[in-house]
Structure formats: structure tokens, C-alpha cells
Amino acid sequence: MNVRKRLIDPSNLGWLEFHHFGEKGPKVLITAGLHGGEATGVHTARRVIDFLKAEEAAGRLLDGRFVVLPVGNPTAFRRLQRTSPYDELDLNRIFPGDKDGTISLRTAAAIWEEAEDASYVIDLHCCGTYGRSYTLALYEEHETARKLAEKLSVAVVIESGGTRGQLFVEASHKGIPAAIIELTGGGPVGEVSTAASDEAFEALVGLFRAEGLVAGQRNDPRPVFHGKLEGIRCLKDGFLQPLVAPGERVAKGQTVATLDGEPLQARFDGTAMQVRPSSLAFAGQPAIVLAPLL
Ligand SMILES: [Zn+2]
Numbered sequence: 001m002n003v004r005k006r007l008i009d010p011s012n013l014g015w016l017e018f019h020h021f022g023e024k025g026p027k028v029l030i031t032a033g034l035h036g037g038e039a040t041g042v043h044t045a046r047r048v049i050d051f052l053k054a055e056e057a058a059g060r061l062l063d064g065r066f067v068v069l070p071v072g073n074p075t076a077f078r079r080l081q082r083t084s085p086y087d088e089l090d091l092n093r094i095f096p097g098d099k100d101g102t103i104s105l106r107t108a109a110a111i112w113e114e115a116e117d118a119s120y121v122i123d124l125h126c127c128g129t130y131g132r133s134y135t136l137a138l139y140e141e142h143e144t145a146r147k148l149a150e151k152l153s154v155a156v157v158i159e160s161g162g163t164r165g166q167l168f169v170e171a172s173h174k175g176i177p178a179a180i181i182e183l184t185g186g187g188p189v190g191e192v193s194t195a196a197s198d199e200a201f202e203a204l205v206g207l208f209r210a211e212g213l214v215a216g217q218r219n220d221p222r223p224v225f226h227g228k229l230e231g232i233r234c235l236k237d238g239f240l241q242p243l244v245a246p247g248e249r250v251a252k253g254q255t256v257a258t259l260d261g262e263p264l265q266a267r268f269d270g271t272a273m274q275v276r277p278s279s280l281a282f283a284g285q286p287a288i289v290l291a292p293l294l
Contacts, residue, residue: 001019001020001021001049001052001053001056002020003017003018003019003020004017004018004020005017005018006018006110015074016069016071016072016074016107016110016111017069017070017071018067018068018069018114019049019052019066019067019068019069019070020065020066020067021052021053021056021061021065021066021067021068022056022061022063022064022065022066022213023065024063024065025062025063025064025065025213026063026064026065026119026120026211026213027064027065027066027067027117027118027119027120028064028065028066028067028118028119028120028122028207028208028213029067029069029114029115029118029120029121029122030045030048030066030067030068030069030122030123030124030204031045031068031069031072031111031121031122031123031124031167032044032045032069032070032071032072032123032124032125033045033069033070033071033072033073033074033076033077033124034072034073034091034092034111034123034125034167035073035076035082035083035090035091035092035125035126035186036073036074036075036076036077036078036079036080036081036082036083036084037076037077037079037080037081037082037126037186037187037188037190038124038125038126038183038185038186039080039126039185039186039187039190039191039192040124040126040183040184040185040186040191040192040193040196040197040200041124041125041126041181041183041186041200042070042071042077042124043192043197044124044183044197044200044201044204045068045069045070045124046070047197047201048066048068048201048204048205049068049070051201051205052066052068052214055214055215060214060215060216061213061214062212062213062214062215063212063213064208064211064212064213064214066208066213067114067118069111069114072091072107072111073091073104073107075103076091080187080188080189080190081188083104084103084104084107086102086103086104087102087103087104087105089102089104089105090104091104091107091108092123092125092165092166092167093163093164093165093166094108094165095108095111095112095115095165095166095167095169095170096108096109096112096170097109097110097111097112108167111167112167112170115167115170115171115176116174118171118176119176119177120148120176120177120178120207120211121167121168121171121176121177121178121179122148122152122168122178122179122180122181122204122207123166123167123168123178123179123180123181124180124181124183124200125180125181125182125183126182126183126184126185126186126187127182127183127184127186127273127274128184128185128186128187128274129184129185129186129187129191130246130274130275130276130277131182131184131246131273131274131289132156132184132246132247132271132272132273132274133154133155133156133181133182133183133184133193133196133199133200134154134155134156134157134158134181134182134226134273134291135149135152135154135156135157135158135179135180135181135182135203135223136157136158136160136168136179136180136181136182137149137157137158137159137160137168137172137178137179137180138159138160138162138168138169138172139157139159139225140159141162141172142172142175144172144175144176144177144178145172145177145178145179147177148177148178148179148207149179149223149225150221150223151206151207151210151211151221152179152181152203152204152206152207152221152223153199153202153203153206153219153220153221153222153223154181154199154200154203154223155199155223155224155247156223156224156226156247156271156273156291157223157224157225157226158226158227158228158229158273158291159225159226159227159228160180160228161228161229166180168180181200181203183196183197183199183200184196184246185197202219203219203221206218206219206221224271224293225294226270226271226291226292226293226294227291227292227293227294228291228292229273229274229289229290229291230267230268230289230290230291230292231274231286231287231288231289231290232256232257232264232265232266232267232286232287232288232289232290233284233285233286233287234259234264234281234282234283234284234285234286234287235259235283236259236260236283237280237281237282237283238259238260238280238281239259239260239278239279239280239281240257240258240259240276240278240279240280240281240287241257241258241259241278242256242257242275242276242277242278242287242288243255243256243257243258244256244257244272244275244288245272245275246272246273246274246275247271247272247273248271248272249269249270249271249272250266250269250270250271250272250290251266251269252266252267252268252269253265253266254266256272256287256288256290257275257276257287257288259281259287264287264288266290268290268292268293269292269293270290270291270292270293271290271291271293272288272289272290273289273290273291274286274288274289275288276288
């Protein structure tokens with residue numbers, strides 16, 4: 001392994017540490033912490049670095065190159081917040097970036113340089129404490145993205161809304177197989193879901209093995225493909241009581257929560273992806289986010 005540091009902030013605060021492994025073959029770029037508070041992703045990327053170090057030491061790296069960036073937004077990470085305090089730009093909305101721009105634009109440009117010639121781009125994020133992990137990909141539009149999602153053993157795949165400026169969206173439009181893995185956890189205390197981290201770590205190592213980049217037995221991914229996320233919103237202020245858990249299958253017409261005792265029902269068969277806890281909710285807020293089964 002060698003670590004290449006890129007200075008992205010003249011005040012010396014913004015070092016990006018790209019961890020490189022392997023010298024030839026397809027290039028896998030794994031990024032995390034583009035949103036600074038998304039700790040499960042950062043933790044998982046660090047586990048991948050440790051795994052690749054051990055594989056390298058044991059001579060088990062085969063024909064592949066790996067670049068892992070565990071903290072993609074260092075100044076935001078230090079505060080466990082989404083954006084850098086220097087410019088408050090959402091780093092995952094501004095790719096391909098601008099090397100002469102503000103700290104976030106320069107960060108995006110430095111990461112994009114690594115992404116442009118990658119064979120796979122996987123970006124690790126967090127979907128919050130009350131979310132169920134999933135792979136997010138533009139799989140309807142891009143066959144390359146579908147094939148990648150099929151090879152990842154994260155149990156749920158969701159079609160992306162395709163917002164431009166996201167690393168995986170811009171990579172997908174360039175024809176690079178790309179996806180986000182959204183992981184349970186994150187937030188202002190740096191919460192790490194170890195179960196979500198295990199699921200993503202197994203998915204990544206499984207991909208490396210399936211593609212012949214690392215020796216060892218591959219897993220047997222059978223993710224279930226879903227359509228775009230859809231929220232059920234509260235139509236009034238009240239006491240919200242959920243009746244399902246994140247990751248649970250729901251049926252069309254099923255009461256998934258109550259608001260002041262009145263039922264909120266699923267409009268389709270799907271999977272509960274975000275479930276707000278028992279709480280005092282306000283009109284307009286999402287109670288539960290579901291993903292439709294296809
Ligand atoms: Zn994120």
C-alpha cells in the first residue's frame with residue numbers, strides 16, 4: 001500500500017488520503033465520508049483498507065487496483081456534519097468539481113480525477129439511525145449500474161432519483177459501473193451500525209472476489225430490486241406511532257403507522273426503508289419511507 005495525500009485547502013486543513021493497492025488490472029474506487037457525518041461509511045472504508053493491507057501482505061491480491069478514500073470531506077468529518085464549514089457546499093452535488101473553486105469544489109475535482117478512469121466506483125453513505133441499508137443505483141437507465149448492483153450482496157437495491165452532481169450519478173453517465181451503498185448510522189455522534197458495516201464489507205469483498213481481484217470464495221448475492229423511494233407524509237401534527245421496523249416487508253393497504261390513532265397505509269407492496277420512531281410529528285414531515293417492489 002502507499003498513501004498519496006492531496007492538499008485541497010491552502011490552510012493545510014484539507015488533506016485527502018487516497019490509499020492505493022495493486023499495480024495493474026481493473027481499478028476499484030471506494031469513497032466514504034463525502035458527507036462528513038456519515039460514520040458507518042468511513043468505518044467500513046477503513047475496514048476495507050485493513051482487509052486489503054492483510055491481503056497484500058499475504059500475497060493474495062490478484063489482478064486489480066484499489067483506491068480507497070475513507071474520509072472524502074475532512075473538514076466536515078471533523079465536525080461530523082454533512083458539509084464543510086468553509087463553504088457549506090454539498091460535496092455530493094458538485095461533481096466533477098472545479099480545481100480552482102472553493103474547498104468543496106477542489107475536493108470534488110481531486111476525487112473525480114480518481115473516478116474518471118475507474119472500472120468501478122462505490123461511494124459509501126449513511127441513511128440515518130432509522131434507515132435500512134441499501135444499494136442505490138441508476139440501474140434502470142444504465143445496464144453497467146444494474147450489473148454492479150447485482151454483484152453486491154446488500155439485500156435491497158433502490159433505483160436512484162438521479163440528481164446530477166453526485167459522484168455515482170456522474171460516473172454512471174460516463175459509462176462507469178457506479179453505486180452508492182447507504183448504511184444505517186451516522187449523525188452528530190458519529191454512530192456506526194456494526195451490522196450495516198458488516199453487510200457492506202461482505203458485499204465489497206464479495207465483489208472483489210467475484211471479479212477475480214482478490215483470492216477467496218465469493219458470496220452469492222441475491223439482492224431484491226426496488227423502485228424509487230416514496231415517503232408517507234403526516235397530513236397533520238400529532239403523535240406518530242410506527243407499526244413496522246426498518247427492512248420489514250409491507251403489503252399494499254397495510255397500516256404501517258398511526259398518527260393520533262388514525263391509520264397511515266402503504267400504497268404498494270414494498271419494503272420499509274426509513275421508519276421514524278414514536279414521536280411528535282408535524283404536518284408535511286415524512287412518517288415512513290417505503291421502496292416499491294417491482
Ligand atoms: Zn451521504
